[in-house]
Amino acid sequence: MIILGIETSCDETAVGILEIKKTKAGFFINPLSNTIASQIKIHRKYGGVVPMLASREHTKNIPIITKKALEQAFGSKKDIIQKIDLMAVTKGPGLILSLLIGVNFAKTLAWKWNKPIIGINHLEGHLFSFLPSLVENKKNFFSNSECKKIFPSICLLASGGNTQLIYVKGIGKYKIIGETRDDAAGECFDKGARILGLKYPGGPSIAAEAAKFEKQDTQYTIQLPRPMIDSKNYDFSFSGLKTALLYLTQDIGPKKVKKYLQAIAYEFQEAIIDVLIEKTIKAAKEFKTKSIILAGGVSANKRLKEKFQEKLKKEKLNIKLLVPKLEYATDNAIMIALAGFFQYIKQGKESFDWRKIEADSNLRLQE
Ligand code: KG4
Numbered sequence: 001m002i003i004l005g006i007e008t009s010c011d012e013t014a015v016g017i018l019e020i021k022k023t024k025a026g027f028f029i030n031p032l033s034n035t036i037a038s039q040i041k042i043h044r045k046y047g048g049v050v051p052m053l054a055s056r057e058h059t060k061n062i063p064i065i066t067k068k069a070l071e072q073a074f075g076s077k078k079d080i081i082q083k084i085d086l087m088a089v090t091k092g093p094g095l096i097l098s099l100l101i102g103v104n105f106a107k108t109l110a111w112k113w114n115k116p117i118i119g120i121n122h123l124e125g126h127l128f129s130f131l132p133s134l135v136e137n138k139k140n141f142f143s144n145s146e147c148k149k150i151f152p153s154i155c156l157l158a159s160g161g162n163t164q165l166i167y168v169k170g171i172g173k174y175k176i177i178g179e180t181r182d183d184a185a186g187e188c189f190d191k192g193a194r195i196l197g198l199k200y201p202g203g204p205s206i207a208a209e210a211a212k213f214e215k216q217d218t219q220y221t222i223q224l225p226r227p228m229i230d231s232k233n234y235d236f237s238f239s240g241l242k243t244a245l246l247y248l249t250q251d252i253g254p255k256k257v258k259k260y261l262q263a264i265a266y267e268f269q270e271a272i273i274d275v276l277i278e279k280t281i282k283a284a285k286e287f288k289t290k291s292i293i294l295a296g297g298v299s300a301n302k303r304l305k306e307k308f309q310e311k312l313k314k315e316k317l318n319i320k321l322l323v324p325k326l327e328y329a330t331d332n333a334i335m336i337a338l339a340g341f342f343q344y345i346k347q348g349k350e351s352f353d354w355r356k357i358e359a360d361s362n363l364r365l366q367e
Pocket of ligand 1: 187202296
């Protein structure tokens with residue numbers, strides 16, 4: 001089966017083509033193309049995504065990116081449209097102006113090409129983003145026995161718009177057990193970077209400064225709060241941490257901020273990841289899961305992955321850490337195509353109809 005995925009929930013226009021084969025023993029997962037037009041440069045000067053601009057860029061880029069994805073997947077072969085069996089498009093959550101472009105474009109193609117299409121929850125897509133990386137060195141095969149070693153799992157989904165802990169009983173069986181009460185972890189990185197005068201997106205900028213600090217031996221120490229780290233639930237809160245950073249910079253003044261930028265970035269990053277790790281491992285223990293799945297843009301953070309491994313090792317926990325490769329950690333359409341495939345298995349493609357798809361900026365993950 002060949003699936004065309006389309007993703008425009010925020011500031012990335014992404015189209016991916018995925019070949020997937022189901023056998024008795026599992027699945028072959030083979031991404032044929034994963035094309036992305038990033039808008040980072042456009043939004044950088046505003047320190048965050050400007051919805052109107054994002055929507056305008058999606059409108060401009062989506063036909064170009066779709067053509068590129070088809071060319072990359074099929075080269076100059078004839079009748080390529082006939083090869084597509086299924087389409088999947090992100091219908092939410094996200095910025096409504098961005099979602100509408102992808103949804104309407106995909107619905108129009110599905111109507112014109114007469115293809116079955118399904119609307120996908122962006123967060124469900126992120127949940128599957130570890131899969132292409134996992135199968136890469138296994139001849140692209142995801143076996144049923146490997147699946148049994150992964151689930152039940154806890155997924156830490158941390159992106160620019162969401163931070164959630166999801167109990168994943170099996171493919172398609174989810175329960176949100178905790179989420180942020182205010183800012184998302186990625187948003188905290190982005191806003192923190194803005195306070196420190198670092199460029200957007202904040203995650204990679206802060207991580208780069210923090211990495212320089214690790215290598216040096218400075219006497220300057222600061223302590224930022226780890227909000228809700230000991231709370232009895234699995235919720236998060238990051239807006240207070242951002243405010244604490246703001247007050248710190250106001251207290252010490254711009255000269256010292258510049259001088260100790262790396263130390264501050266380091267402590268800020270540690271504060272975010274300590275909370276994420278603590279709560280995720282606590283949930284994995286309580287729900288007795290076999291693995292932890294990291295998903296969303298923040299899962300690209302090197303220090304987060306290292307510290308997770310260190311903590312699992314220190315506590316002698318036999319829990320597998322599953323992490324997407326960089327290209328699948330941030331927004332992409334292969335993860336949407338994957339979610340489309342698993343929905344197809346669940347529902348059957350007869351029920352897929354472009355008329356049923358509506359963009360929903362506040363869409364929740366269905367249990
Ligand atoms: O999943 P994503 O591409 O978009 C959505 O929000 O859906 O995530 C983007 C977020 C941004 O907030 C960005 O700062 C963060 O992921 N991010 C990182 C890193 N790379 C991206 N955060 C921490 N460390 C990184 N290396």
